[in-house]
Amino acid sequence: MSANITIYSSPYIIITKRDDGYYIQSLKKGLSIDEFQKCLNSHPEIKVTNFAVIKNALVLAPQDPRKFASAKERISIEVSGDELRAYITVNVGPQEILGTEIIKEVVLELNRKGVVYGIKKDVLLSLVAGKTVLIAEGEPPQNGSDSKNRLYQIKEAKPEIKEDGTADHYDLNLINMVQVGEWLGEKIHATSGKEGKTVYxxxxxxxxxxDYPIFFDRKTVKAVEEEGKTTLYAMRKGAVYFSGDSIGVSNHLELSDNVGVKTGNVDFDGYLTVKGTIEDNYIVSTTNDIEVLGEYGVGSCKEINSREGNIYIRGGIAGKGKTVIKCKKNLYIKFVADAEIICDGSVHVGFYCLNSNIIAKEVILESLKGQIIGGNITADIRVLAATYGTPSEKRTNIYVKGFDRVALKDSLDNLTEEIEQLKISMNQYKQQISIFNISDAGKSRKSEFEKLNEVYNNIRAELQAKEETRKNIAGYLKVKGEGEITILKKAFPNTYFEIKRIQKEIQTPVLRTSFYYSEGTIKEL
Known part of the structure; x- marks a missing residue:
C-alpha cells in the first residue's frame, strides 16, 4: 500500500504526495487562487496537470482528495542544439535546495548526461529551486582568419605646381623606382583557427x-617565407609595375647625364630616366614611361616617344621648331615652345605654351600663370588655360573637336556593365584559387593552378584597363556641353576659338568665362 505524505496543510486544504502524484483535499471555502499559487511556488517539485480539480476544490469545498499534479523531474538538464550550453532546473523543496546532498546529486546527474566541460562552479554552489540557470558553457571554435595581401603602392602621376614668387617648380613622380632587396609586398598567411569544445x-x-595567393613576377621578384608571412623583395633595380594583380620590376634605364654623343639615340624596351637633358637632334624612344629631370628641360631634340606610357619633362621644351613629342598616355611639361606634340591622352602644361602645335584629348594649363600664346591647339574634349593670346594680339588658334554626349554616356554605361561582369568572373577565379591546396598538388594540379593564375591575371589586367578608360570618360562627361574652352583670366583679341566646327573670333578682351557647344551653337557661361 502506498504511503501518503502531507506536504501542506491549512484550515482550507491539505496537499498530499502519493506514489502516482499529488492530491488536493478541500476542507472549507475561503482560500483564494492567489494564496494557493503562493503555496505552489514554495513547492517547485509539483507539476500541475489538472487545473479543473484545483478550481473545484477551492470553489466547491469541501471536496474529497483528488489528483491534480505529478512530480517534476528532480533535476532537469537541457543541452542547446549546438551543444555549447547546458541548462539545469532543480525541482526540490526550499529546505532540500539548501543542503549539500543536492549538489552531489546534481554533479552525478551532469555526469550521467555526459556534461563534463565548462561547468560553472559558482552556479553549482548557488542553485535556486525551480529556476532554470546556465550550468555549463562550452567554448565555440575561433575560425581562422583569411590571408591578407599588402603590396607596394604605385604613386598616382599628378603634377604639383609651386609658385613661391621667386621660382616656378613643376614636380611629378612618374616612375616608381626600387633598388635590389627593396620591399614590394607581403602576405600574412591564413590561419587554421582554434578548436572549440562542447559541454560534452x-x-x-x-x-x-x-588562402588568397599573392601574385608576382618570379624573374624579378623573390618571395621569402617567414613565420606566418611571405615577403616580396625586388631582385633587381628597376621600375615597379603591375600586370593585373601581379607585381614585377620592369627594365629601367637610368642615364645620369645627357642623351647625346656618349649615348647616341636611345630606343629602350622599358622605363627611362634621364637626369640631364636630351641634346639637339637626338631621338629617345621607349616602351614605357620617360622622365627627363634636368632643370632646364630639353632644347631642339628631334623626337621623344613613349609607345605605351607617359612622358614627364621637368624643365619643359624649347623645340626651335624641330622637336616632336609623342606619347600613348599623358604628357606633363613645365612649358613648351616651338614644338609639335601628338598625345593620345591629356597634355598638362605647368606655365606656358608658345608657338606650338598640340593634338590631344585635353590640353590643361592649371596655373593662374598658364598662357597659350600662338600656335594651334587641337583637343577632342576641352582646353583650359588662364590666358589666351597676348596684348600685341598674336594669332592663337584653339580647336575643340567636341564629342557626342549621348554616345559617350552610352559608352560609359556599357563599360560599367563590362566591368561588373569582369569583377564577377575575377571573383569566381579568385575563389577557385583560394581553395586550391598547391602544397598537396601533383604536377598536373600545379599546372592547373598556374593556368588559373594566368586567366585571373589576364582578367584583372583587362579590368584595370577598362576602369582607367571609365575614369577618363567620367572626367570627360564633367565638361560643359559637348566640348569646352575655359578662360581662367583673359582671352586677347585675335584669338580664334572653334568648337565642333562652330567658330568664334575674339575681337575684344574676354574675361573669366567658358565657351561650350550645346544645341548646335556655342554658349558662354
Whole structure:
C-alpha cells in the first residue's frame, strides 16, 4: 500500500504526495487562487496537470482528495542544439535546495548526461529551486582568419605646381623606382583557427581562413617565407609595375647625364630616366614611361616617344621648331615652345605654351600663370588655360573637336556593365584559387593552378584597363556641353576659338568665362 505524505496543510486544504502524484483535499471555502499559487511556488517539485480539480476544490469545498499534479523531474538538464550550453532546473523543496546532498546529486546527474566541460562552479554552489540557470558553457571554435595581401603602392602621376614668387617648380613622380632587396609586398598567411569544445567535451573543428595567393613576377621578384608571412623583395633595380594583380620590376634605364654623343639615340624596351637633358637632334624612344629631370628641360631634340606610357619633362621644351613629342598616355611639361606634340591622352602644361602645335584629348594649363600664346591647339574634349593670346594680339588658334554626349554616356554605361561582369568572373577565379591546396598538388594540379593564375591575371589586367578608360570618360562627361574652352583670366583679341566646327573670333578682351557647344551653337557661361 502506498504511503501518503502531507506536504501542506491549512484550515482550507491539505496537499498530499502519493506514489502516482499529488492530491488536493478541500476542507472549507475561503482560500483564494492567489494564496494557493503562493503555496505552489514554495513547492517547485509539483507539476500541475489538472487545473479543473484545483478550481473545484477551492470553489466547491469541501471536496474529497483528488489528483491534480505529478512530480517534476528532480533535476532537469537541457543541452542547446549546438551543444555549447547546458541548462539545469532543480525541482526540490526550499529546505532540500539548501543542503549539500543536492549538489552531489546534481554533479552525478551532469555526469550521467555526459556534461563534463565548462561547468560553472559558482552556479553549482548557488542553485535556486525551480529556476532554470546556465550550468555549463562550452567554448565555440575561433575560425581562422583569411590571408591578407599588402603590396607596394604605385604613386598616382599628378603634377604639383609651386609658385613661391621667386621660382616656378613643376614636380611629378612618374616612375616608381626600387633598388635590389627593396620591399614590394607581403602576405600574412591564413590561419587554421582554434578548436572549440562542447559541454560534452567533444572538439569542434574551426573553419580555416581562405588562402588568397599573392601574385608576382618570379624573374624579378623573390618571395621569402617567414613565420606566418611571405615577403616580396625586388631582385633587381628597376621600375615597379603591375600586370593585373601581379607585381614585377620592369627594365629601367637610368642615364645620369645627357642623351647625346656618349649615348647616341636611345630606343629602350622599358622605363627611362634621364637626369640631364636630351641634346639637339637626338631621338629617345621607349616602351614605357620617360622622365627627363634636368632643370632646364630639353632644347631642339628631334623626337621623344613613349609607345605605351607617359612622358614627364621637368624643365619643359624649347623645340626651335624641330622637336616632336609623342606619347600613348599623358604628357606633363613645365612649358613648351616651338614644338609639335601628338598625345593620345591629356597634355598638362605647368606655365606656358608658345608657338606650338598640340593634338590631344585635353590640353590643361592649371596655373593662374598658364598662357597659350600662338600656335594651334587641337583637343577632342576641352582646353583650359588662364590666358589666351597676348596684348600685341598674336594669332592663337584653339580647336575643340567636341564629342557626342549621348554616345559617350552610352559608352560609359556599357563599360560599367563590362566591368561588373569582369569583377564577377575575377571573383569566381579568385575563389577557385583560394581553395586550391598547391602544397598537396601533383604536377598536373600545379599546372592547373598556374593556368588559373594566368586567366585571373589576364582578367584583372583587362579590368584595370577598362576602369582607367571609365575614369577618363567620367572626367570627360564633367565638361560643359559637348566640348569646352575655359578662360581662367583673359582671352586677347585675335584669338580664334572653334568648337565642333562652330567658330568664334575674339575681337575684344574676354574675361573669366567658358565657351561650350550645346544645341548646335556655342554658349558662354
Amino acid at each position: 567535451g567533444n572538439p569542434i573543428k574551426p573553419m580555416p581562413g581562405k
